[in-house]
Amino acid sequence: MHQRLDWLTNHPQHSSMFAEWIHRQFAYEYVGQPLAEWQCEFAEGQANGNWQCLIALDQDRLLGGAALAKADLAQRPDLGPWLACVFVTPHARGQGLAERLIEGICARARENGVARIYLHTQDKRDYYAKRGWAVQERFQGWGKEQWLMAKNL
Incomplete structure (x- = not known):
């Protein structure tokens, strides 16, 4: 498998x-957002910078x-x-792909001058x-315990 990372803006067909x-x-x-509405928001987010997405591809798969993301937790604007x-x-799991994607996002944030990045997770603390x-x-x-985490870049 030949895996490569690239920005979704270069492959809008996958959005x-x-x-x-x-x-x-x-x-x-x-729960309150229909799929089609989220797909539109996500696609627009590639252009307006709200959801800059890095994707992993094998050929074109x-x-x-x-x-x-600019904002990902409504209660913490x-x-x-x-x-x-x-x-x-x-x-495609178990090959370190998520780690490479996360590193790519952190690198982009650093390039943008960001000193600290956040995430929230339910089960991956x-x-x-x-x-x-x-x-x-x-x-x-969302009815469950969540964890707010941060990383200094």
Whole structure:
């Protein structure tokens, strides 16, 4: 498998599919937002910078992605930018792809002059902690306990 990373803006044909994967994977976050509406917001986010998405490809087959988001937690508009939308298809997992995507997002944030990046997670706290992210706080969201984490770049 020949994997490469590139920005979604260079492959807009994959935007709707990736947005659908995210909508399905994190369904609890999109309860009030229909898929088509999210797909439009995500596609527009590639152009306006709200959801800068780095994707992983094998030839032209989409394997996953991650986004640098301006805002990803409604109750914390004071924080940002965010690592968001991290997802790798099941058949491409276990090869360090998510880690490469996350590093790519952190590198973009650093290039943009960002000193600190945030994320929130429901069940991947240990994964991120092993990679240098620190818990800032616990909070209730979408009916479950969530973790707000940050990393200095």
